[in-house]
């Protein structure tokens with residue numbers, strides 16, 4: 001076996017495969033096996049609640065029909081639906097949720113993503129995405145206001161000239177100030193992305209809003 005080149009390469013190939021398996025599969029499993037995965041209810045925090053409450057004030061009729069009162073439990077339901085829409089509408093074809101430690105990405109989108117951010121129900125499966133036609137959304141929460149998102153989903157170029165993002169008119173009952181359950185859920189989801197970080201990029205702004213509102 002060791003007399004032929006093919007034999008040596010074959011053994012080396014198996015060796016490298018085992019090495020990759022141990023470093024990329026087995027080690028991470030051992031590292032994270034004791035870190036429990038959080039549920040949607042557990043990842044609701046006052047930062048996303050401030051936005052959830054704001055949606056209730058802005059669009060009371062639609063909000064109450066869709067979710068009832070702005071409680072933490074209903075916020076978790078909105079987050080679950082928002083994530084399903086994110087998958088179903090193919091947002092991940094154009095948006096990533098992973099800030100890489102290269103190309104100064106953290107200057108545009110907040111701190112480099114860490115494993116901890118993905119340790120919850122709303123990241124199963126993870127929405128890393130495959131390419132970036134639009135910006136990374138890992139830390140989108142608080143970057144825009146709820147009404148900005150509503151107008152943007154209704155007709156992106158209204159707030160972002162020349163945007164190639166599609167219109168999502170089925171998130172509305174007719175007009176940009178009439179988001180339906182889907183519209184409210186996807187906005188809630190966006191206003192949650194990144195709120196688990198202590199170094200949350202829009203922390204101060206949201207703190208100020210939350211103190212006033214929630």
Ligand code: HEC
Pocket residue numbers: 085086089090091092093094095133134135137140143144156160163164165166168186190
């Ligand atoms: C065809 C590609 C494409 C698809 C599909 C797409 N987007 Fe976008 N999106 C973009 C581009 C390009 C931009 C940047 C221009 C703009 O602001 O509209 C953008 C911008 C955004 C922004 C603004 C980010 C910021 O703060 O500047 C959000 C939020 C967003 N998209 C969410 C979504 C969601 C949610 C979906 C799915 C319902 C979606 N996008 C689907 C291409 C896309």
